[in-house]
Amino acid sequence: MHAEIIAVGSELLTPERLDTNSLWITAQLNLLGIELVAKMVVGDDRHLLAGAVRGALARSPVLIVTGGLGPTEDDVTREAVADALGRELVFVPELLEAIQERFRRTGRVMAEINRRQAYLIRGGEALPNAVGTAPGQWVRDGERAVVLLPGPPGELKPMFTDHVLPRLREIAPPLVICTRVYRASGIAESDLDQRISPVYKRYPEVAATVLAAPGDIQIHLRARSSASEQAERWLEEVGGRIEVILGDRIYSRGEPMEAVIGQLLRARSATLAVAESCTGGLLAERITSVPGSSDYFLGGLLVYSDRAKRELAGVQPALLEQCGAVSEPVAVALADGVRRQTGATYALAVTGVAGPGGGTEQTPVGTVFIGVAGPEGAGGRRFRFLGDRERVRAFAAQTAMDLLRRRLLGL
Amino acid sequence: MHAEIIAVGSELLTPERLDTNSLWITAQLNLLGIELVAKMVVGDDRHLLAGAVRGALARSPVLIVTGGLGPTEDDVTREAVADALGRELVFVPELLEAIQERFRRTGRVMAEINRRQAYLIRGGEALPNAVGTAPGQWVRDGERAVVLLPGPPGELKPMFTDHVLPRLREIAPPLVICTRVYRASGIAESDLDQRISPVYKRYPEVAATVLAAPGDIQIHLRARSSASEQAERWLEEVGGRIEVILGDRIYSRGEPMEAVIGQLLRARSATLAVAESCTGGLLAERITSVPGSSDYFLGGLLVYSDRAKRELAGVQPALLEQCGAVSEPVAVALADGVRRQTGATYALAVTGVAGPGGGTEQTPVGTVFIGVAGPEGAGGRRFRFLGDRERVRAFAAQTAMDLLRRRLLGL
Numbered sequence: 001m002h003a004e005i006i007a008v009g010s011e012l013l014t015p016e017r018l019d020t021n022s023l024w025i026t027a028q029l030n031l032l033g034i035e036l037v038a039k040m041v042v043g044d045d046r047h048l049l050a051g052a053v054r055g056a057l058a059r060s061p062v063l064i065v066t067g068g069l070g071p072t073e074d075d076v077t078r079e080a081v082a083d084a085l086g087r088e089l090v091f092v093p094e095l096l097e098a099i100q101e102r103f104r105r106t107g108r109v110m111a112e113i114n115r116r117q118a119y120l121i122r123g124g125e126a127l128p129n130a131v132g133t134a135p136g137q138w139v140r141d142g143e144r145a146v147v148l149l150p151g152p153p154g155e156l157k158p159m160f161t162d163h164v165l166p167r168l169r170e171i172a173p174p175l176v177i178c179t180r181v182y183r184a185s186g187i188a189e190s191d192l193d194q195r196i197s198p199v200y201k202r203y204p205e206v207a208a209t210v211l212a213a214p215g216d217i218q219i220h221l222r223a224r225s226s227a228s229e230q231a232e233r234w235l236e237e238v239g240g241r242i243e244v245i246l247g248d249r250i251y252s253r254g255e256p257m258e259a260v261i262g263q264l265l266r267a268r269s270a271t272l273a274v275a276e277s278c279t280g281g282l283l284a285e286r287i288t289s290v291p292g293s294s295d296y297f298l299g300g301l302l303v304y305s306d307r308a309k310r311e312l313a314g315v316q317p318a319l320l321e322q323c324g325a326v327s328e329p330v331a332v333a334l335a336d337g338v339r340r341q342t343g344a345t346y347a348l349a350v351t352g353v354a355g356p357g358g359g360t361e362q363t364p365v366g367t368v369f370i371g372v373a374g375p376e377g378a379g380g381r382r383f384r385f386l387g388d389r390e391r392v393r394a395f396a397a398q399t400a401m402d403l404l405r406r407r408l409l410g411l
Numbered sequence: 412m413h414a415e416i417i418a419v420g421s422e423l424l425t426p427e428r429l430d431t432n433s434l435w436i437t438a439q440l441n442l443l444g445i446e447l448v449a450k451m452v453v454g455d456d457r458h459l460l461a462g463a464v465r466g467a468l469a470r471s472p473v474l475i476v477t478g479g480l481g482p483t484e485d486d487v488t489r490e491a492v493a494d495a496l497g498r499e500l501v502f503v504p505e506l507l508e509a510i511q512e513r514f515r516r517t518g519r520v521m522a523e524i525n526r527r528q529a530y531l532i533r534g535g536e537a538l539p540n541a542v543g544t545a546p547g548q549w550v551r552d553g554e555r556a557v558v559l560l561p562g563p564p565g566e567l568k569p570m571f572t573d574h575v576l577p578r579l580r581e582i583a584p585p586l587v588i589c590t591r592v593y594r595a596s597g598i599a600e601s602d603l604d605q606r607i608s609p610v611y612k613r614y615p616e617v618a619a620t621v622l623a624a625p626g627d628i629q630i631h632l633r634a635r636s637s638a639s640e641q642a643e644r645w646l647e648e649v650g651g652r653i654e655v656i657l658g659d660r661i662y663s664r665g666e667p668m669e670a671v672i673g674q675l676l677r678a679r680s681a682t683l684a685v686a687e688s689c690t691g692g693l694l695a696e697r698i699t700s701v702p703g704s705s706d707y708f709l710g711g712l713l714v715y716s717d718r719a720k721r722e723l724a725g726v727q728p729a730l731l732e733q734c735g736a737v738s739e740p741v742a743v744a745l746a747d748g749v750r751r752q753t754g755a756t757y758a759l760a761v762t763g764v765a766g767p768g769g770g771t772e773q774t775p776v777g778t779v780f781i782g783v784a785g786p787e788g789a790g791g792r793r794f795r796f797l798g799d800r801e802r803v804r805a806f807a808a809q810t811a812m813d814l815l816r817r818r819l820l821g822l
Contacts, residue, residue: 013447015438016620016631018429027426036424037459040451048448048470055466059459190522190544193483201484209422209455210483212563220422274713280699281692284713288691291767291800299719301712302685302695308710308753342719356702386517387542389702391565 001172002037003029004056008068008077009151010043021066021156028160032168033175033224034062044068049080053146057084061144062168067151069134071114077148078137082121085141089119095126099133121148127163131155138167145171175224178231180239181254182219184246185402192217192246199241205231206238214391215398216257248411257401258286258293264408265296265346272404273344274300275313275334277325277351278368283397298342303334303351313337326351326363328380331371335380339373346407347373348400352383354392368396372403412583413448414440415467419479419488420562421454432477432560432567439571441633443579444586445473455479460491464557468495472555473579478562480545482525488559489548493532496552500530506537510544532559538574542566549578556582586635589642591650592665593630595657596813603628603657610652616642617649625802626809627668659822668812669697669704675819676707676757683815684755685711686724686745688736688762689779694808709753714745714762724748737762737774739791742782746791750784757785757818759811763794765803779807783814 068077352368479488763779
């Protein structure tokens with residue numbers, strides 16, 4: 001079963017505000033097997049909102065409208081939904097009494113404009129508001145259901161849980177949605193998708209989404225069925241094949257790379273140090289974003305300048321002059337140097353040209369050398385990452401951690 | 412002039428993800444006097460998306476569609492917009508060549524599916540993508556304009572700035588929106604708003620928004636008028652009073668703190684080094700996110716473990732034992748140590764408890780000591796930041812840079 005959400009409020013169309021109610025509502029709907037196919041934010045405009053409601057109801061059998069139920073003139077949700085359904089608003093004396101009673105209890109006098117909140121779309125049911133004055137509404141229109149909820153999360157959530165969920169449960173077909181996530185590194189998005197799409201396309205019951213960040217591709221699988229065993233079986237079939245195809249490029253079932261290498265280091269009672277040039281601290285920042293990372297991360301060197309490479313990491317001046325700061329030998333020397341100085345089991349070093357300046361013909365912007373040193377010895381690799389400064393740095397940090405993961409797993 | 416935004420992607424309809432591109436785009440549109448009246452998220456469904464595009468174009472003369480321009484089968488934006496406009500897609504050999512060239516430069520072979528990105532809606536113009544493979548599109552339909560942009564922010568933003576803004580400027584009616592931004596540090600959001608709201612509330616022509624990030628509050632002022640002199644005059648009146656009230660807590664007119672300290676260091680031909688414990692690289696990462704920061708940033712030490720504090724920064728074991736790693740004397744010793752080792756003019760050091768573990772009664776989670784060393788001597792200060800690990804680290808990095816700013820300005 002499909003659903004849509006419309007959030008009403010001109011303030012949600014400014015550069016500073018986001019509608020976050022829809023995230024919570026989506027999670028609730030998904031638990032019932034109801035899938036969101038579109039969501040929208042509309043300003044406080046009766047005509048535009050009525051058009052949006054008509055559009056949504058033409059597509060989807062369930063529509064949830066949040067906000068715009070207050071007492072002021074720019075609260076137009078009641079009127080707009082009534083327009084869209086071609087119904088009138090009916091004054092309900094019991095609703096007015098409930099609102100007046102609420103004001104009395106807090107020692108205030110109800111303002112005349114609050115009368116507007118006592119109007120119900122003909123044929124609809126009022127949904128009690130345990131926290132505020134605005135009642136919600138549940139309106140059936142043939143097979144369709146339209147739900148009107150107040151905008152403040154503190155009013156919306158209890159109303160949804162107490163009065164909307166039970167009603168939706170009655171009309172939603174019994175469905176279960178199971179999900180599985182894979183994260184992969186060391187492969188381009190288009191290459192990955194070309195390899196795995198023949199698998200997931202064979203299963204119309206499994207929806208697959210591929211999300212790409214620098215050096216980090218997420219594959220989200222969602223299976224729907226009336227029985228959870230069936231949904232899990234589909235996920236297992238699709239997931240199993242994807243695992244075979246991508247092999248060790250898959251690095252986790254959802255956890256970020258920094259958590260994965262943390263677990264690998266901890267399991268081996270090993271420690272890590274880093275030496276960063278072009279990433280400028282990003283690699284260490286990601287490693288230490290994991291709570292408890294002090295168990296395995298010792299620290300390291302920020303060798304942004306050549307002087308720091310020489311004086312902090314002990315790289316030979318002759319080597320820097322001969323090979324250049326952005327080179328494989330310097331990456332290896334940095335990894336070796338910081339490993340020796342800190343006594344860490346493993347060390348990672350990154351040196352490269354993040355841009356926008358600093359590129360040459362031999363070493364264009366995006367060139368990065370990553371060094372890995374460990375008990376088994378040290379080695380370096382050249383990479384070429386595309387994109388702006390931020391993207392090159394993100395690629396470099398992610399790839400450095402992936403090289404360590406491969407070293408730790410003996411790949 | 413009105414506009415709408417449609418963000419395409421089933422992943423944006425899950426409970427975990429939000430479309431944030433629309434916020435940035437809204438800010439850009441507002442600068443041209445273009446107002447957003449609705450925005451929508453639609454899944455990867457060609458038919459639904461075509462319907463949504465038709466609905467938006469019936470309401471608004473400008474429509475911006477983001478995402479769904481990738482090479483895979485579930486990238487349906489090109490097809491859906493073509494459907495909505497009743498036009499066909501045309502294969503453009505030059506676009507294919509540009510995509511192939513991009514792959515060649517990175518030493519990869521273009522996957523066959525990337526051919527899909529070489530199709531243009533008939534009558535449309537291709538918008539070059541400086542960062543990724545997917546070209547954007549600009550399509551006029553009578554008085555209307557439809558813009559197709561790639562979803563990744565790193566690709567979307569330069570494309571919008573370079574190729575969409577100039578085209579929109581030509582079709583938008585001349586309404587001037589003038590803006591002014593202040594950024595402040597060292598004051599809480601509620602405190603700041605209580606002080607300045609009596610000022611901006613007196614000017615209904617000036618809209619003020621206060622945005623808070625850890626240690627960094629932005630005040631956005633927007634004045635609208637048909638004449639820019641009038642709008643600028645209002646901004647000058649409101650802004651001038653705010654400057655008097657906040658004084659040296661204002662650190663810039665929009666630039667981030669790392670750019671501000673970079674300019675101050677460069678103007679003094681001074682250099683900087685850092686020693687980071689609890690921030691774990693975040694401070695250096697922010698400093699080096701500024702292109703050209705190698706002019707003044709030398710590097711530093713990641714002294715996450717006590718061992719690294721001793722062996723890399725040369726902190727006396729007795730001092731660590733006596734005062735504890737999270738203490739003012741250790742912060743000062745770290746700043747002194749890294750300044751001496753690197754020969755930098757100034758040094759910053761951060762040591763603290765980012766949490767969630769590691770707090771004690773004397774040194775609860777959120778306690779951070781920041782050391783500053785320079786030609787005038789060294790000193791340290793204790794702070795207590797509230798929030799989770801990420802927030803404490805962000806506060807600490809921002810505050811460390813603010814202390815350096817104050818030192819450099821002699822405040």
